Amino acid sequence: MATTSKHYDAGTPTPPHEVMAALDAYMENNFSSLLPVDKCWQPSDLLPDLRSPDWLDEVSDFRRMAAALPDDVLVTLIANMITEEALPSYHAWLANLGSGFDRSGTGSNAMARWIRGWVAEEKRHGDALASYLYLSGRVDMRAVEVTIQNLLRNGFNPLTENSFAQGFIYTSFQERATYISHSGVARLARQHGETQIATLCDHIAGDEVRHERAYERLVAKIFELTPDDCMLALASMLRKTIIMPSRTMQDGTDADTDLFSWFSAITQRNGIYTTLDYARIMQHLVRLWEIERIDVRTNAGKQAQEFILELPPRYLKLAERAEARAKPCKPRPVSWLSGRIVGH
Ligand SMILES: [Fe+2]
Ligand SMILES: [Fe+2]
Structure with missing residues (x-):
């Protein structure tokens, strides 16, 4: 994919406002392929049409097939849905990074249009x-609705320190993580004969791939323009670990002790999104941005580069060991499933 040339003049770092202008120009030229609004599917395309004279039969068939989805997959699907429901609230965070891509919320520049189009x-x-x-x-x-409301009320800090480089590194990572998670639900649903949600999740996963591509290209552009700063930004994000946006979800019940950790364990156990996936995303990004070839000039940049290059093999080894001794996930009643017990 590399849009970067690997030879930089790092002697004079590009000022942030020039980098932001370059991102805007890049997005202006690639906007229509990365955000093809005219071709967007809509949820109604993939759900029963309740205006149909046969709507009752259609819904009965729909529910019969939906019954095939195992409860643990349903838990992952619900958490994915809750995560997606909170996404439009991240407009404020992304639009205001750096000196701001869309401070008014109605900007006509390409990055402003991209961020609004994305949410x-x-x-x-x-x-x-x-x-x-x-x-x-x-x-x-x-x-489920209470959990969404709580998540939005609790807020979420992706720890990107008002840096647009860190912000787009974060979204690159997250888009790939959501692609893996939606594809994983589709794969397991199909195995159990529930093709309706499999098709829907495949459509969502297709969007996530396109989003991932856009954010990865923006980061590649930042590496091209200001390699040392971007290297420090990547090292900083990886040091903090990339935290998931549903981390602060709460269902408000008595059992609500670290709901996110329990959900993560379920999703690790059913194989939809695992620590190995986290390590592989890291490896993918390090390869895609060709970190080892980037010509950083400062000592801090070089140290950050070394740190980054050592991480993927270390994480892959740790994740493989963790997978080998995957623990059972503590069964617990799930409010989202009317108190049904889920866990292995
Ligand atoms: Fe999404
Ligand atoms: Fe996305």
């Missing part, structure tokens, strides 16, 4: 999954 696309993901879960009849929607 508008993400909104469809939450809508589609929420409608599926509602129609499936298998979920206590009120408990």
Whole structure:
């Protein structure tokens, strides 16, 4: 993919406002391929049409197939939906990074249009999954809605320190993580004969791939323009570890002790998103941005580069060991599933 030439004049770092202008120019030229609004699917394309004279039969068939999804996969799907539902709230964070891509919320520059277009696309993901879960009849929607409200109220800090480089590194990572998670639900759903949600999750995963590509290219551009700063930004994000946006979700029940950690264990156990996936994403990004070839000039930049290059093999080894001794996940009643016990 590399849009970067690997020879930089690092003697004079590019000022942040020039980097932001370059990102805007890049996005202006690539906007229509990365955000093809006219070709967007909508949730209604993939759900029963309740205007149909046969709507009752359609919904009955829909629910019959939805019953095939195992509860642990349903838990992952619900958490994915909750994550997606909170996504439009991240507009404020991304739009205000650096000196701001879209301070007014209605900017006409390409980055402003991209960020708004991106959250508008993400909104469809939450809508589609929420409608599926509602129609499936298998979920206590009120408990799910309370969790979404709590997540939005609790807020989320992706620890990107007002740096647009860190921000786009974060989104590059997250888009790939959500692609893996939606694809994983699709794969397991298909194995159990639930092709409706498999198709829906495949559509969502397709969007995530496109988003990932956009953010990865923006980071590649930042590496091209200001390699030392971007190397420090990447090292900083990896040192902090990339935290998941649903980390602060709470369902408000008595059992609500670290709901996110329990959900992560379920998702590790069913193989939809694991520590190995985390390590592989890191490895993918280090290779894609060709970290070892980037010509950093400062001592701090070189140290950051060394630190980054050592991480993927170390994480892969640790993750493989963790997978080999994957622990059972403590069974617990799940408010989202009307108190049904889930765990292995
Ligand atoms: Fe999404
Ligand atoms: Fe996305």
